[in-house]
Amino acid sequence: MPGLFRHLYRIRRFEETVLENFPKGIFTGTTHTYLGQEANAAGVIPHLKEQDIIVSNHRCHGHFLARGGDPRQLFAELMGKATGVCGGRGGSQHLCWKNFYSNGVQGGILPFAAGMAFAEKVKKSGAVTAVFLGDGTFGEGVLYEALNMTALWHLPIIFVVENNQIAQTTPAEKAMAGTIQARFQAFGIPNIELDTSDVVEISREAAKVVDTIRQGKGPAALILNTCRFGPHSKGDDSRDPALVSEMKLERDPIVIQAARLDRTTSLEIQREIDTEISLAFQQALVDPFPSITI
Numbered sequence: 652m653p654g655l656f657r658h659l660y661r662i663r664r665f666e667e668t669v670l671e672n673f674p675k676g677i678f679t680g681t682t683h684t685y686l687g688q689e690a691n692a693a694g695v696i697p698h699l700k701e702q703d704i705i706v707s708n709h710r711c712h713g714h715f716l717a718r719g720g721d722p723r724q725l726f727a728e729l730m731g732k733a734t735g736v737c738g739g740r741g742g743s744q745h746l747c748w749k750n751f752y753s754n755g756v757q758g759g760i761l762p763f764a765a766g767m768a769f770a771e772k773v774k775k776s777g778a779v780t781a782v783f784l785g786d787g788t789f790g791e792g793v794l795y796e797a798l799n800m801t802a803l804w805h806l807p808i809i810f811v812v813e814n815n816q817i818a819q820t821t822p823a824e825k826a827m828a829g830t831i832q833a834r835f836q837a838f839g840i841p842n843i844e845l846d847t848s849d850v851v852e853i854s855r856e857a858a859k860v861v862d863t864i865r866q867g868k869g870p871a872a873l874i875l876n877t878c879r880f881g882p883h884s885k886g887d888d889s890r891d892p893a894l895v896s897e898m899k900l901e902r903d904p905i906v907i908q909a910a911r912l913d914r915t916t917s918l919e920i921q922r923e924i925d926t927e928i929s930l931a932f933q934q935a936l937v938d939p940f941p942s943i944t945i
Contacts, residue, residue: 694853758791787818
């Protein structure tokens with residue numbers, strides 16, 4: 652239990668630090684934080700092995716940190732520093748680290764996630780590919796091509812849908828006919844849908860789904876109805892502030908998991924993570940920029 656809380660709180664403090672400092676011009680480009688959705692990454696990713704592949708999207712920081720990525724390297728990447736995950740070249744959305752890949756192109760992650768899963772099946776490696784996508788991605792045609800191929804070829808892939816009910820500024824009900832679950836059912840892909848911010852509940856179901864795929868039973872989907880607390884990117888939020896406040900009050904994964912710990916333990920973890928994230932940020936600030944070669 653303390654380990655799950657540590658995952659959640661590390662992601663939360665990293666993302667809060669990014670939003671707090673973005674207006675100061677410290678970071679380059681744009682950024683899409685994972686605030687409120689921390690239980691998804693913390694619930695799913697610990698069930699993946701080192702050989703498994705993770706494919707993430709524009710909202711990738713939480714996935715990277717849950718995978719064991721270094722906060723200092725991630726801060727440095729957002730700053731364009733030489734010590735960043737990709738030497739400062741990828742920025743907030745495009746990370747390549749070990750078996751972790753993210754891409755900011757809407758829907759663009761699905762074809763190469765399917766291709767990676769196909770390669771692992773051909774190699775008989777036993778590796779599972781996990782691809783994280785949002786509700787907005789269901790407006791992209793390439794998603795359905797990927798679902799068709801993964802179902803036809805029984806590929807070892809888990810689709811983790813983080814349905815935060817809004818694609819940038821467009822509520823899901825104004826852009827999507829039918830349901831997300833029915834879309835997977837149309838291709839014969841087994842799926843589980845959860846409406847929760849409880850990391851323990853998500854972890855329990857994720858373990859079952861990943862285990863099923865690892866047994867060679869083909870693709871599956873885990874649909875997580877979740878809540879985004881922050882803006883779409885660094886400042887654009889068209890939602891009623893009262894709605895966001897209500898979500899924070901009722902669906903905060905940090906609060907839910909902290910209630911399972913004694914207060915002394917939760918405060919100690921928070922102090923440790925606060926120090927870790929602060930130090931990582933300060934170190935990244937003084938890290939060098941890449942040298943220019945002409």
